Amino acid sequence: MPTLRQLRYLVALDETRHFGRAAQSIPVTQPTLSQQLKEMEARLGVKLVERGRPVSLTPIGREIASRARRILLDVTEIRQLAEAGTSGMAGTIRFGVTPTLGPYLIPHAVVRLHREHPSLRLYIREGIPDDQIDELMNGTLDMVLTPIPQPITGLEKTALFQEGLNLFGAPDHPLHQSAHLSAADFSGQPVLSLDPRHHYHRQTEAICAELGARLLRDYEGTSLDSLRQMAGSGLGLAVLPQLYVRSETGGEDMVKPFRIDDWQANRSISAVWRKGAAFSDAYAAIAAVIAAEARELLG
The missing domain is CATH 3.40.190.10 (Periplasmic binding protein-like II)
Incomplete structure (x- = not known):
């Protein structure tokens, strides 16, 4: 069976379609990534990568990469679950927010969150809401503050304010x-x-x-x-x-x-995270702080 490291390499190659950029994103050397993928192909007995220009995955390679994403996300959730069991509201949360909201609301919320949960760290990224929902689904982000109104399968959505x-x-x-x-x-x-x-x-x-x-x-x-x-x-x-x-x-x-x-x-603003996420309680607490801050600012 392939290792988690090999699965991660395959996903990186699928996302970048370039050996050099895939290696850089992990990061490892390009020869290491290439050799590990060849070993993965040998273990499975199938060809996963079409080594042309540009690089592409074979149909079976794309299917395995899709399943590998879910496996890697589950592994991340297991690690976060263990961290949550020992640290509570601590650690680093990758937080996505639309630029039509972040610059004038998040600074107030960060001050309040740090005061109430000093061990919590927020890695904040502004971006296009549609793109950030995709990043949330694939595990690149942990939580997103968004104006997208419709519910999305697999995600927990909490309305915060209008x-x-x-x-x-x-x-x-x-x-x-x-x-x-x-x-x-x-x-x-x-x-x-x-x-x-x-x-x-x-x-x-x-x-x-x-x-x-x-x-x-x-x-x-x-x-x-x-x-x-x-x-x-x-x-x-x-x-x-x-x-x-x-x-x-x-x-x-x-x-x-x-x-x-x-x-x-x-417009309605909601907080969104993956259903069953290890830090669901922490995400809900963060959402509550943001909602309270927004209500105060709205008077």
């Missing part, structure tokens, strides 16, 4: 002169958004459809800050979350909210 979304524009935008605004007033108005891979883009797209506004596809921002700045320059309107606007990171220094009588929007 925050309002509002439309903002430059202070001299003509619509700010109206005493009363309705959703119909925004028909045809240009609205800025983020990269289409973001869930935030999809929500902004839905808001534009609801208002009859026009989503700008040539000026996609990279962060909420960039949306606020572009809106402040008069390029278009921006949908901004309530927590961001109230934070030190955001603010209304260069944009002004529209008060719309017959329209409102919000």
